[in-house]
Amino acid sequence: MTELWDDRAQAYRDSKTHAEGADLDLVVEWCAPGPGRKVLDVATGGGHVARRLREQCCEVVTTDRSRGMKPDVVSRAEDLPFADGSFDCVVSRIAPHHFADVRKGVEEMARVSNDVVVIEDTLFSSDLHEEAEKLRDPTHVRNYTEVEWVNLLTGAGLEVEQRQLHEKVHPLEDWLARTGCEGEEAERVRELLADRMTGDGTAWTDVKIVLKARKSQR
Secondary structure: OHHHHHHHHHHHHHOHHHOOOOHHHHHHHHHOOOOOEEEOOOOOOHHHHHHHHHHHOOEEEEEEEEHHHHOOOOOOOOHHOOOOOEEEEEEEEEEEHHHOHHHHHHHHHHEEEEEEEEEEEEEEHHHHHHHHHHOOOOOOOOOOOHHHHHHHHHHOOOOEEEEEEEEEEEEEEEEEHHHHHHHHHHHHHHHHHHHEEOOOOOEEEEEEEEEEEEEEOO
């Protein structure tokens, strides 16, 4: 599966959906950027969070399992090669739905943070949506509900301080092309997402959840 991500790397770097939006602004804000703040960006993808944080003088280390994404460290989220408490903030944006073991990934993020963990991902909406996601992208594992996210974070020894939902609009053809989904599979994806399409059928919407959690002092 890593080879798939290597091939997609430039498409994700160029993706406006990932490169902008109120959800990205919120993720950056909740990382509390500033000079000298040490941040780990897990599954950095196109590097949009890291870029914004570096612009605000953070010391950012990026990881990704795909070399094509050009991370500082090639690593799975479930096995981060850093000592406990190495970073002031650990962040992962629109990536955990790809983690083979999301519980382990969240536990690793909590382990290497000495303070804050910030996560954004797509909120679970329906089994039809999940089927569409997997058809479009075979690396998709699953999306999670808000309750599941809170449980994952608290189970990793974190206290959820803030959470917000953001609706995201995806131009359909760009979204399909980013993973090379075409032909019969693309038609089936359109059918599965029919209830989430915009009026003219050129885009569809999902909901992102952004959570900020802190290491428990108990």
